[in-house]
Amino acid sequence: xxxxxxxxxxxxxxxxxxxxxxxxxxxxxxxxxxxxxxxxxxxxxxxxxxxxxxxxxxxxxxxxxxxxxxxxxxxxxxxxxxxxxxxxxxxxxxxxxxxxxxxxxxxxxxxxxxxxxxxxxxxxxxxxxxxxxxxxxxxxxxxxxxxxxxxxxxxxxxxxxxxxxxxxxxxxxxxxxxxxxxxxxxxxxxxxxxxxxxxxxxxxxxxxxxxxxxxxxxxxxxxxxxxxxxxxxxxxxxxxxxxxxxxxxxxxx
Ligand SMILES: NC(=O)c1ccc[n+]([C@@H]2O[C@H](COP(=O)([O-])OP(=O)(O)OC[C@H]3O[C@@H](n4cnc5c(N)ncnc54)[C@H](OP(=O)(O)O)[C@@H]3O)[C@@H](O)[C@H]2O)c1
Numbered sequence: 192x193x194x195x196x197x198x199x200x201x202x203x204x205x206x207x208x209x210x211x212x213x214x215x216x217x218x219x220x221x222x223x224x225x226x227x228x229x230x231x232x233x234x235x236x237x238x239x240x241x242x243x244x245x246x247x248x249x250x251x252x253x254x255x256x257x258x259x260x261x262x263x264x265x266x267x268x269x270x271x272x273x274x275x276x277x278x279x280x281x282x283x284x285x286x287x288x289x290x291x292x293x294x295x296x297x298x299x300x301x302x303x304x305x306x307x308x309x310x311x312x313x314x315x316x317x318x319x320x321x322x323x324x325x326x327x328x329x330x331x332x333x334x335x336x337x338x339x340x341x342x343x344x345x346x347x348x349x350x351x352x353x354x355x356x357x358x359x360x361x362x363x364x365x366x367x368x369x370x371x372x373x374x375x376x377x378x379x380x381x382x383x384x385x386x387x388x389x390x391x392x393x394x395x396x397x398x399x400x401x402x403x404x405x406x407x408x409x410x411x412x413x414x415x416x417x418x419x420x421x422x423x424x425x426x427x428x429x430x431x432x433x434x435x436x437x438x439x440x441x442x443x444x
Contacts, residue, residue, distance in 0.1 A: 192321055192364070192403040194395060195220035198268045200261050202246060202306050203275030205232040207375030208325075208368075211391040212272070217241060219395065224261050224268075227275070248275045248302030249294075258309040271310045272323040272368075273303040278340035278377055282438045292339040299343035300350070307354065311363075319362040321403065324351040328371045328415030332427055336434045355405065366403050368394065371412035385411055 194216060204213040205227030213236075217223045224242030227233060233243035242264065246257035262268060277298045281288035307322060314320035329337060330344030348367060355365035372384040393409040408416055418424040435441055 192270075192366075192398055192401070194399045197221040197270045197321075198265050199223045199270040199272065200226060200244075200265075200268055200310070201272045201274060202226040202248065202257075203273070203325075205229040205236075207377065208370060208373055208387070208390065209272070209274035211387050212274075212394060213241065215391050215395050221270075222265065224265065226257055226261075248273075248306055249297045251305055254305045254309050258313075262313055268310075268313065269317065269320040270323065271306065271314070271320070272325070273306045274325050275299075275302050275306075276325060276377065278337055278343075280336045280438070281338055282440075283338060284438075284440070288339075295339045295343050299340070300346045303347055304350065311358075314363045315361055317362070321364050321366060322354065322358075323366045323368055323398075323407075324354070325368045325370070326351065328369060328412045331369070332415040332418045332424065333431070334434070335428070335432045336437070364403050366398065366405060366407055368407045369412050369416060371409065371415060385409070 197216065199216050199221055201209050201213045201223060203209045204225035206229070209225070213223045213225050222242070224244055225233065225236050226244045226246040228245065228247050230245060233245060236243045244257045244260050245253070247253040275298055278295055279291055281291055303324060314322070324347055326347040327341070327344035329341040330348050333341045351365055351367040358365060370390065372378040372381040373390045374384040374387055378384045390409060394407055397404055397407045397409070406416070414423070414427070418427050
């Protein structure tokens, strides 16, 4: 895709990967509106000259309001990124994990669907545009400490595939960003996490390819994405299961 002349709504762009890509799209020449709940950051972004819109992807009214505001200011909007996400460890021996599971599905899966539903009629009417969904390497290679997070991201992958097929021939393309561990609020405690600027640079290079790749796969995520094909899946899941020893009440090692 041409990253120099887009009008982008970066939903979930107030921190981490979304904020990094918002700045990079803008630096490349595109117009960017950032969405999120953090009004302090939204105000800072407005002061920097970016667009900013409050949105809570778990709330259908909030999504509709944000859509109306963005399209009023930018009737030429052509790119929507569904970056909003949340996650965390869950102990499946303790049913108290359910509250977090519910939040994760609400934000990562249903939030993605709400935002796409809100903008699809506009993009269909334009007959052109790009939807960028955000899954995770964990959606392809489980990290057993984060079961619902992985399940939500595997669901985003499956949804993206179906969305692309349903939008074929409409002029709307669907690209799925598949991040590995990246040093942000979500990925920050992982010592192997990629630096945010290095990740952002690699992502923009991949997004700028023509045609836009169906999956935006940086080098560091290839081991997750292709583990099953490469025959490394079982060994890697066993290795990643060692993190379960960090849960309270589990034997170490
Ligand atoms: N970092 C990693 O290691 C990694 C790996 C794979 C995939 N990912 C995915 O990449 C995406 C970005 O995550 P990140 O790592 O950059 O983490 P982050 O810094 O925590 O960013 C998450 C973003 O989601 C937004 N958000 C959360 N709940 C929301 C809600 N209810 N409504 C609207 N926005 C909401 C947050 O904005 P507000 O707080 O302002 O609402 C924030 O901008 C997520 O989808 C994540 O799952 C990250």
